[in-house]
Amino acid sequence: MALDSFIEWTDSTWNPVTGCTKISPGCKHCYAERMATRLVGMGQPRYRNGFEVTLQPDLVRLPLRWRRPRVIFVNSMSDLFHIERLRAVPAAVRFLSLEPLLAPISSLPVDGIDWVIVGGESGPGARPMAADWVRQIRNRCARDGVAFFFKQWGGTRKKQAGRLLDGRTWDEMPASVLRQPWEDDSRLISDDRGPMRTTDLATRPCSI
Ligand code: SF4
Numbered sequence: 001m002a003l004d005s006f007i008e009w010t011d012s013t014w015n016p017v018t019g020c021t022k023i024s025p026g027c028k029h030c031y032a033e034r035m036a037t038r039l040v041g042m043g044q045p046r047y048r049n050g051f052e053v054t055l056q057p058d059l060v061r062l063p064l065r066w067r068r069p070r071v072i073f074v075n076s077m078s079d080l081f082h083i084e085r086l087r088a089v090p091a092a093v094r095f096l097s098l099e100p101l102l103a104p105i106s107s108l109p110v111d112g113i114d115w116v117i118v119g120g121e122s123g124p125g126a127r128p129m130a131a132d133w134v135r136q137i138r139n140r141c142a143r144d145g146v147a148f149f150f151k152q153w154g155g156t157r158k159k160q161a162g163r164l165l166d167g168r169t170w171d172e173m174p175a176s177v178l179r180q181p182w183e184d185d186s187r188l189i190s191d192d193r194g195p196m197r198t199t200d201l202a203t204r205p206c207s208i
Contacts, residue, residue: 008163009117009149009173011070016060018046018077019053026102029121032077053078071177087112093174099151100126104133108140114174115147120154120161129154134165147172 005013020032027033032051039047046056063072074080086094093114098105100121110116118137120129134150141148150170153161163169 005073005076007073007076008151009071009171010073012066013073013076014059014063015046015075015077016056016062017053017075017080018056019049019051020077020079021053026100029100029123029125029127031123034123036077083109083113092176095174098137100154101129101133101137102127104130104136106136108137110140110144110146113146115149115172115177116141117149117151119151120158122152122154122156122158124156126155126158131165138165138170141172147174149173 005011007013019036020027020030022028022030022033036047036051040050046054048054081089083096086096094112095115095117096108096110096113097117097119098108099117099119101118102121108116116137118134121127138148138150140146148170149172150163150165152158152163155161
């Protein structure tokens with residue numbers, strides 16, 4: 001169960017960097033930008049620069065204060081890596097969040113990737129996602145042994161649209177994310193504030 005995030009596949013978010021630069025039509029309805037605008041309106045000092053890329057140095061060590069292991073979504077309010085660079089990052093879990101999926105990706109390269117999350121666009125003006133685009137990615141993941149998680153159909157009424165694909169949910173996660181910390185203590189690091197599982201620092205590009 002999520003500890004302090006409503007996002008289906010994570011426990012917590014951690015944003016040592018906020019803001020991003022729109023680079024493609026896929027960014028048109030960027031939820032992070034929408035959220036940043038809201039936070040600016042609320043006077044949140046971390047968003048004093050709006051949606052411009054802003055470092056938050058005081059948050060870099062935040063996970064070391066979390067006493068319980070958890071799945072951490074790094075940079076939910078920004079975007080860190082391009083897929084080619086992502087492959088070179090020495091993380092235990094590398095994942096792609098293909099959300100919003102706005103077109104088919106017929107040749108998605110998943111080598112070096114552990115987990116793929118797919119979701120449709122949601123909110124005002126949401127653009128549709130075809131089931132076959134999702135199936136194509138799901139089948140690719142199944143073929144290459146990559147965990148596949150289907151987050152949502154999206155749309156303007158995303159709760160009603162739900163998250164079933166071909167009659168079921170797809171909630172796969174890499175084994176190292178599912179494993180409980182007491183099953184493998186060698187994966188724990190600790191400081192005087194308690195343990196943290198380094199492998200829980202999953203890393204992603206926002207969307208491609
Ligand atoms: S890359 Fe992602 S976070 Fe950055 S503007 Fe586009 S949709 Fe938003």
